[in-house]
Amino acid sequence: MSFTYYLSLVSIILEVIFVLLYFGFVKVFAKKNIWHPNFKYCMFIFLTAILLMAVSNFLKFSQIFFRYLQLDEYPNYINSLIDVLRGSFHNVLRYSLFQLIFERYYAMKYRKKYENEKHLLVISLLLAVFVFLSFTIRILLLANIIQSLYYSFITSLTDIPMPIFFFLWILESRRLARTNETMKSSLSQKYTIKENNLLLTLLKPMIVIFIISEFATDINLIFIKVFLHLFNTKVASILISVVRDSSLITGLIVFLLKHRKNGKKIIFVKPKFYTNTSTSQKIIQKQVETDEYFKRTTAAW
Numbered sequence: 480m481s482f483t484y485y486l487s488l489v490s491i492i493l494e495v496i497f498v499l500l501y502f503g504f505v506k507v508f509a510k511k512n513i514w515h516p517n518f519k520y521c522m523f524i525f526l527t528a529i530l531l532m533a534v535s536n537f538l539k540f541s542q543i544f545f546r547y548l549q550l551d552e553y554p555n556y557i558n559s560l561i562d563v564l565r566g567s568f569h570n571v572l573r574y575s576l577f578q579l580i581f582e583r584y585y586a587m588k589y590r591k592k593y594e595n596e597k598h599l600l601v602i603s604l605l606l607a608v609f610v611f612l613s614f615t616i617r618i619l620l621l622a623n624i625i626q627s628l629y630y631s632f633i634t635s636l637t638d639i640p641m642p643i644f645f646f647l648w649i650l651e652s653r654r655l656a657r658t659n660e661t662m663k664s665s666l667s668q669k670y671t672i673k674e675n676n677l678l679l680t681l682l683k684p685m686i687v688i689f690i691i692s693e694f695a696t697d698i699n700l701i702f703i704k705v706f707l708h709l710f711n712t713k714v715a716s717i718l719i720s721v722v723r724d725s726s727l728i729t730g731l732i733v734f735l736l737k738h739r740k741n742g743k744k745i746i747f748v749k750p751k752f753y754t755n756t757s758t759s760q761k762i763i764q765k766q767v768e769t770d771e772y773f774k775r776t777t778a779a780w
Contacts (some may be wrong), residue, residue, distance in 0.1 A: 486717040487543035490536060493724040497533035500731050501526055515674065516597050525575040525608060529727065532568040536720060539565055563617045563710045569723075570613040570634070571606075576689060577641045578602065579682075583675060584648040586654075590671040628704045635697035642690050652679055673701060681737050685730030692726035 504526050508519055539561050582602075586593045619625045657670055696719045703715050 482611040487540040494533040494537040528572040534566040684733040688730040
């Protein structure tokens, strides 16, 4: 068996893991009634883009097995369609993560009124425009109207806003933590600030991993296209896909692990019969989800 076969096998396994993680995230988000609807919607778009990309990658790399088993491969037009879907869904994935970061930065910046705002229609319209542009560009690429090298270079430039807004989000969160502004804020602002800090803690590893892997693979992709004669493009394409997928899976798993760790807290409750005598002092320990703990803290304000 060739190296290409083994790489394809690894890629297919990664796509199956993506599907399993998707349903794991859906289960988590179904329980999160306290998170802002805009954030949950952006996260749903991000996860759905991952799922669609995983399905298209699975269809692409399963052809290696067809060759090995001497089965009929997809017709050329099906291959072309799969390539368009793969590229488009990957671009949608990049855009959806940028949209997720910008939504949280916007929430932090306009926290005085953001809690009661819903922008689901605006988010949907922006996504629809980007999906249309993404598919149009991929079709033009397939027709050789747009040069592949120029497209890769421009695509790599679109990664720049993502770390910028992520860095601004971190700076704003730290600034609020260092000042007394939070103490003087309204309950709505305090809620938004605490929600942002929690989500920043959860999302930071995944976003950092994604940004690094995208930047590294984009540079490698440009290098491969410049020195095309030095590389096996099929192997390089699968290898880049494996690196991106494994990095993203790592980020998603870290998110779930951090969520599980933060989701259980120990709180100490005084029973109704509590007195100051040494014989009657008692502490009840109870594990609760972070959201429930936050609700109690909010009620105490």
